[in-house]
Amino acid sequence: MSGDADLYVSNQDEPRPTKSKHVWKSAGFRSDTVTILANDEKVQDKRFYIAVHAFGENTRFNLLAHYTGSTIRLSDGQPITSSVAYSQYAYFEFTISETFLGPVKISVTPTSGHRVSVFVAREDNQRPTAQHHTYRSTDFAQSTVNIESASQGSYYIGVLGYASSASSIPFTISASKGDEVLQINRQSVQRSLLQSEQDGYFFMFDPSSDSNIEHLSISVTLISGRIQLQVDPVTNVTYHYNDRHNSLGSVIMIHKSSPFTTNHWTNQWKAKVTALETSDYFIQIASAPNSTHISSMLSFNSHVELQEGVPHLQSVPFQSRFIYSLYLPYVDKQEDLQDYIITIRMLSGSISLYASQDPEQPPSPNHHTFASGIIKKDFTMHIDKKSLKPSVFWGNYLYISIYGHTFDIIFNNFNKFEMSIYRSNQPRYLSQDQPVLQSTSTKFMRYNVLNSNARPEDLEVFVDSCMDANHPVPPIFGDSILPFPNSTFHTYQSTFKSKFTRYLKSDEKRAKDEKVFYLTVENDLNVESNYSIYATTLSDSRPVVKHSKLSARFDSENSDGGVTFEMEIPLASHPDRYSSGHNYIYNIYARQLTNQDLEHLEDFNFDTPCAINQHGYRVHSIYSDRFNDTAGVGRIKAKMGPFDRKLNHVVNVIVHSNAMEGLTNTYNKAFVIGGVFYDSYPPNTPVQIVGYVFLSLFIILLVFAVLFLIYMIVGMAIKSQKGYSGWQALPNSFIWIKLVSILTCNRYPSGENYGTLQDDRSSTRNVTTSSGAYGSV
Structure with a gap:
């Protein structure tokens, strides 16, 4: 639960195993698992002796031993650590003994880089599988099952292990029908809420062993929806820490020395998350020591576990720091290592980042392998795999220190940011309704987007270019089944919404079947490009600009x-x-x-x-x-x-x-x-547009007149040389003669020379009339 413990196991010959005398061991970080195979020739009998050695200070733990295939009982709200082998099941039972009708939440959080699925059934199926189950998890970062109307009786849970480089996949599992216990500095846990529902949490620390804790951070990072976060000390229910909702999430920073915390600092706290609309989120409790311990040795219960690819909302106090750790999975060869990318999205204030793999001393301005300088706006750090030390057989860790540099005189909660770290060939998770700035470091940039568990809708994705037209906007490909869609294999493909924006939309008729969307942005590595990606399955939450003309x-x-x-x-x-x-x-x-x-x-x-x-x-x-x-x-x-x-x-x-x-x-x-x-x-302007129209017509008429004049002059010259004169000298003279005849009412006789037009005498006659009478002509 805190610190670091190593596990040593022996048989009858060694009833007191130690670091130097044991048969089996696990000496990883935080969670340790020893798996003893049934046919292991070192097994002498069925009695095993277990020793737990505290590698780090202030180590607290729970211990679980069981046969594979046996059913492990879960207590309400109490997380336990277990493991499962690839393509195998681990089974658990959660029993509701009293009369109860309400929601039950089951969550499984594997070690970063691993994957599991969860299947749940009632008493008639005590071994639920992927083929036979009543409920199943939404597999996104973590595996969760929400049973909206659970009742008295037993629920059986099967956890299936997926492909992994490790022989077993360690994970934390919990089932709760009320407040859930959260462990400080452990990975974020993923939860879902319907509109107006609430989640309750309880967390505590040991004041005797954790006396250096001066800052507690309760952060809710939204995947989708909107929430409100409230935190209270258990000993004083009338005092509240509130953080109003926004589309990114909420952070409440509790300071031991703050005047707002006077007489309210305690080792037991509770948190309440209220959904203002249907929401999916991550919640994490983190702690940091006071400033006098800023340069102390790395304490194993003072750094916060990160999950690869999962966004993490945080605020760092002025002149203090939080320390984070990311598990780097084991690889057989140095060339199998991958580059890592750290993205920082600044929301307020300024910070600096330092990172190293040294397990003995935290990264700092004077001790680090990677450094950022002062960060005041969105920032990306690319960690070349050549700069990473190869991991040993159980893997190792990357440690990250983030310092706060801006002072907020009122709340001291100003250095606010969102951080995500992931391998360059693995997808990162997009929080909905939050644009993420990216650079084209690899050909394929991959993302996952979680659809709402309770209110699935169609997906909309926008990719905005940050560059001019000589840097093309990369296309997007999407799918709900294929984890790595591309230009050949995909269900959805983007189109241009404008010259500098591509747009992808899924089929709204299929929304109920599409719980997770996989996205690939395909880059042209020959052209440097930066872009911003924005995804939503609710509705576009950005400000609406209906009249955009300035x-x-x-x-x-x-x-x-x-x-x-x-x-x-x-x-x-x-x-x-x-x-x-x-x-x-x-x-x-x-x-x-x-x-x-x-x-x-x-x-x-x-x-x-x-x-x-x-x-x-x-x-x-x-x-x-x-x-x-x-x-x-x-x-x-x-x-x-x-x-x-x-x-x-x-x-x-x-x-x-x-x-x-x-x-x-x-x-x-x-x-x-x-x-x-x-x-x-x-x-x-309209006047100029009319002017352009008339100018165009004038030019057309002028060109026509010039061409006509040339046609007449050249035609007459040619026919004159052939002996034609008068009307006959005109090019296409029969047309012009006919035209003149029409205009003169057919009084122009055929064959007459132009200029000698005469009256038609046959059409007139003289008539003698008497006086007073009218005559006629």
């Missing part, structure tokens, strides 16, 4: 010739899934352009949020307490500038959700050219 008017000019504008930004609104709105922050960005750039504006990406952040600089920020502008008529005004008249710029606005961290959207880009604002460039 406008501005001249405001002032300073003595240096700098021009300032007053920009009008149409207000953004919130997605329909949010019943109440939250305030937005509008950031105006600019990017300088050369005269040559103006000739290729269509190639410049100032459209996607990551491209604007990467290529532009922030001109102005404005906070709006007006939100949910569903009518689309609201405007917010902001000063923009000054801009040098001698320089050209492209400008755009990123709207940030103030309550849902990380969610942004953009407007249509505009331009400041020579000190003049244009909502598009070249400008396309």
Whole structure:
């Protein structure tokens, strides 16, 4: 449960096994398992002696011994560690003795890099399998089964081991119908909740052995949905730590020395997670020592276990640190090692990261193999496999220290970030409704997205390029069965939503059958590219920009010739899934352009949020307490500038959700050219468009007239040389003669020369009339 214990086992000859005298042993980190085969020739009888040796300080553990195939009883809310062999089953029983009708949660968390599935049945099937079961797990990072209406009686659980490089797969299993016990600094556990449901947790530490603990962090990292987190000391139920919901999750940092914690610091705590909508999440309890122990030796109950690929939300106090560890699975050969990628997504404040494989001393500014420097924005560290030490037969660990550098005078909870670490050839897990910045370090970037257990829906994925047009947007391929879809084998394939964005959507009719989505972004390694990937199975949670056209008017000019504008930004609104709105922050960005750039504006990406952040600089920020502008008529005004008249710029606005961290959207880009604002460039106003139309018609008519004149002159010259004259000298003269005849009412006789047109005398006659009468002609 804390620290590190090693396991030594012997038979009758060694009733007191030790490190030097034993028959079997397991000396890994944290969880140790000894598997004694039935046909092992070293087995003398069926009595075994077990010794547990504390390798680390303050070691607490539970011990389990059982025959393979036997059924292990679980206690309500109490996790235990066990193991299972590849393609074999381990069996457990959870009994509800009292009258009960309510939800039961069963969760199995394997050691990082391994995989299991869980199958559950009632009394009539005490050996559930993949073929015969009542309930089965959703296999995503961990295996969980939610029984919504459990009743009195026994539930039998079969845990199936999948392919693994190890002979056995260690895992932690728990079943609970009430508050669940969480162990400090262990891997995150995955849970699911229906809307308005609650999960309860209990955690504690030993004040005599863990006296150095000064910071407790309770973090809920959302996969999908929205939650609210509340933490209370068990000894004082009237005092609450609350963290309002957002789309990323919640972190509550409890400080021993904080004035808010005075008289409330205790070794027993409880946490409550409430689902504001159907939600899937990871929860983890972590601890850190006080600042006086910042340079102490590596204590095995002071670093937090990470699970490969799983995002982890955390906040690090000012001038303190949290230490993390990631299990590196055993490989036979050095060449079988893989590169590792660490991604940091900064939400507030600043941090620094140091990493090493030294088990004796934690990584620090003075002792590390890998270092980041100060991190203030999204950051990716690529750890080359050549820099990693080969793992021994039980594997080894990578240790990561993260220091906080920004001070928040009120809550001291400012250095907030999301971290994920994974092998370059393995998928990482995407939290829904959270854009993730990536670089094309490998040809195939793979991801997993969990659909909601209780409310499965279709999937939408967006890949936004952060680069200009000479760096293509990589395509996306998706599947719900194949773990590694590609351009040849896939169910879903992306299309272009715009020039710098690709879009993938699954079939909404199949949503109930698609619990996990596997995604592959296929990169062109010959072209450097960065992109941002965003996935959702609920609805797009980003701000809605219904009217994206920006406008501005001249405001002032300073003595240096700098021009300032007053920009009008149409207000953004919130997605329909949010019943109440939250305030937005509008950031105006600019990017300088050369005269040559103006000739290729269509190639410049100032459209996607990551491209604007990467290529532009922030001109102005404005906070709006007006939100949910569903009518689309609201405007917010902001000063923009000054801009040098001698320089050209492209400008755009990123709207940030103030309550849902990380969610942004953009407007249509505009331009400041020579000190003049244009909502598009070249400008396309209605008057200019009409002018372009008339100019085009005039040019067409002019060309036609010139060609006709040439045709007439050349034709007449040719026919004149042949002896033709008069009307006959015209090219195609019969056409023109016919035309003249029509226009003169057929009074032009055939054969007459032009210029001698005469009256038709036969059509007139003289008539003598009497006086007073009318005559006729």
